[in-house]
Amino acid sequence: xxxxxxxxxxxxxxxxxxxxxxxxxxxxxxxxxxxxxxxxxxxxxxxxxxxxxxxxxxxxxxxxxxxxxxxxxxxxxxxxxxxxxxxxxxxxxxxxxxxxxxxxxxxxxxxxxxxxxxxxxxxxxxxxxxxxxxxxxxxxxxxxxxxxxxxxxxxxxxxxxxxxxxxxxxxxxxxxxxxxxxxxxxxxxxxxxxxxxxxxxxxxxxxxxxxxxxxxxxxxxxxxxxxxxxxxxxxxxxxxxxxxxxxxxxxxxxxxxxxxxxxxxxxxxxxxxxxxxxxx
Amino acid sequence: xxxxxxxxxxxxxxxxxxxxxxxxxxxxxxxxxxxxxxxxxxxxxxxxxxxxxxxxxxxxxxxxxxxxxxxxxxxxxxxxxxxxxxxxxxxxxxxxxxxxxxxxxxxxxxxxxxxxxxxxxxxxxxxxxxxxxxxxxxxxxxxxxxxxxxxxxxxxxxxxxxxxxxxxxxxxxxxxxxxxxxxxxxxxxxxxxxxxxxxxxxxxxxxxxxxxxxxxxxxxxxxxxxxxxxxxxxxxxxxxxxxxxxxxxx
Numbered sequence: 001x002x003x004x005x006x007x008x009x010x011x012x013x014x015x016x017x018x019x020x021x022x023x024x025x026x027x028x029x030x031x032x033x034x035x036x037x038x039x040x041x042x043x044x045x046x047x048x049x050x051x052x053x054x055x056x057x058x059x060x061x062x063x064x065x066x067x068x069x070x071x072x073x074x075x076x077x078x079x080x081x082x083x084x085x086x087x088x089x090x091x092x093x094x095x096x097x098x099x100x101x102x103x104x105x106x107x108x109x110x111x112x113x114x115x116x117x118x119x120x121x122x123x124x125x126x127x128x129x130x131x132x133x134x135x136x137x138x139x140x141x142x143x144x145x146x147x148x149x150x151x152x153x154x155x156x157x158x159x160x161x162x163x164x165x166x167x168x169x170x171x172x173x174x175x176x177x178x179x180x181x182x183x184x185x186x187x188x189x190x191x192x193x194x195x196x197x198x199x200x201x202x203x204x205x206x207x208x209x210x211x212x213x214x215x216x217x218x219x220x221x222x223x224x225x226x227x228x229x230x231x232x233x234x235x236x237x238x239x240x241x242x243x244x245x246x247x248x249x250x251x252x253x254x255x256x257x258x259x260x261x262x263x264x265x266x267x268x269x270x271x272x273x274x275x276x277x278x279x280x
Numbered sequence: 281x282x283x284x285x286x287x288x289x290x291x292x293x294x295x296x297x298x299x300x301x302x303x304x305x306x307x308x309x310x311x312x313x314x315x316x317x318x319x320x321x322x323x324x325x326x327x328x329x330x331x332x333x334x335x336x337x338x339x340x341x342x343x344x345x346x347x348x349x350x351x352x353x354x355x356x357x358x359x360x361x362x363x364x365x366x367x368x369x370x371x372x373x374x375x376x377x378x379x380x381x382x383x384x385x386x387x388x389x390x391x392x393x394x395x396x397x398x399x400x401x402x403x404x405x406x407x408x409x410x411x412x413x414x415x416x417x418x419x420x421x422x423x424x425x426x427x428x429x430x431x432x433x434x435x436x437x438x439x440x441x442x443x444x445x446x447x448x449x450x451x452x453x454x455x456x457x458x459x460x461x462x463x464x465x466x467x468x469x470x471x472x473x474x475x476x477x478x479x480x481x482x483x484x485x486x487x488x489x490x491x492x493x494x495x496x497x498x499x500x501x502x503x504x505x506x507x508x509x510x511x512x513x514x515x516x517x518x519x520x521x522x523x524x525x526x527x528x529x530x
Contacts, residue, residue: 246390250384
């Protein structure tokens with residue numbers, strides 16, 4: 001009987017396959033969620049079964065409980081707000097200054113002469129090593145933390161802006177000039193829009209850097225913020241607190257990265273890349 | 281000789297900055313407590329180098345970084361290529377990789393300290409996990425971009441699946457993989473210095489923190505500049521290596 005049933009069921013499936021693509025994408029998403037869920041279940045199971053002690057890996061439920069407690073007491077909002085405020089402020093300053101320096105480097109030879117070696121040496125340097133110097137000069141509060149984020153995040157923006165502005169199609173520049181555009185119009189109407197995709201890529205590199213650096217500075221300088229809360233929990237051997245910290249930081253990082261990807265899609269709605277499916 | 285003559289003028293602005301540093305500290309524009317003059321920094325560096333502190337801590341740091349990054353390169357490129365080659369692996373691993381990729385990796389430091397303590401193991405593990413994701417993802421993307429025609433041709437010429445993997449998929453994933461490793465190299469320095477600054481008993485990052493706490497700012501500046509220079513040199517050496525590895529593509 002069952003052998004008869006199976007083909008019948010298969011035949012009763014919808015015969016129209018216009019939604020094929022939609023079904024595939026839903027299936028893929030379901031697969032992704034299932035695999036993440038499996039990971040979370042494995043976490044809970046491992047810590048409940050006693051393979052690892054709850055100190056080394058507190059059960060997921062305990063960690064989520066802790067996150068909820070932090071959220072209720074307002075501590076999460078406070079720490080998250082502080083971290084995001086500093087990381088985004090540093091990112092914004094680095095973004096604005098980096099684009100200006102990058103554009104100037106392609107437009108003014110002496111700016112390029114001065115900044116080119118600084119960028120080529122400064123970009124690959126582990127700038128996090130300068131943290132104690134920033135603490136010495138600027139103290140332990142927001143100014144030194146934000147400056148540190150700017151110092152780390154500005155190099156990819158400068159490099160991307162410079163490469164982008166260099167790569168603008170010369171024919172576009174020539175046509176605009178021959179139609180009578182002055183320098184400012186050239187910059188606003190031609191160079192910036194043409195360079196925007198690559199500049200945004202630079203910004204997409206800079207944002208996670210700013211976040212990584214902010215977490216480290218908070219861990220070292222203490223004070224509020226997700227990094228500070230996490231290192232404090234680690235000093236008191238409060239392992240649910242440490243894991244709650246990593247969950248909060250991971251989700252915050254994920255949201256920032258997704259946010260800037262959405263921003264990119266909006267800003268580049270006119271660009272041909274918006275017609276292609278994006279993976280980020 | 282010719283190469284030096286070509287490269288040197290490019291770095292004149294850096295020399296100017298160094299001279300400006302010396303001038304503002306010597307003339308008292310900036311207090312030497314905040315910025316020790318460059319020549320006292322150089323003298324402090326020599327002291328540390330002769331005393332052996334710089335070497336022992338430098339070796340500790342570099343071996344941690346190399347161990348973490350080396351493990352990440354081996355495992356990351358393997359996972360990445362397998363993700364592109366076998367669908368079950370991709371379905372199982374890809375969502376996790378995509379989810380954790382944007383995580384600020386420095387958040388791993390306290391967790392690794394909790395698991396592995398204050399010694400070498402926690403630093404190596406932090407660097408390993410932090411670098412694993414960018415390398416995996418770049419190997420995956422590189423291997424996905426392999427031209428299907430090449431795979432079919434190799435198969436039709438009788439190559440086994442493993443041989444296709446090794447001789448077709450891996451080489452065509454290489455450029456993207458190598459650029460992912462460059463990102464990971466920079467990240468490994470960041471994680472190394474950060475984890476040593478936060479908790480360590482050895483290493484260059486630990487030295488920076490310890491000298492700074494003791495108020496020996498000239499020595500602290502010397503070590504900071506050493507770390508910065510090491511990071512820069514590592515990147516340049518890696519670029520040279522990359523160019524040599526990819527020479528067959530030209």
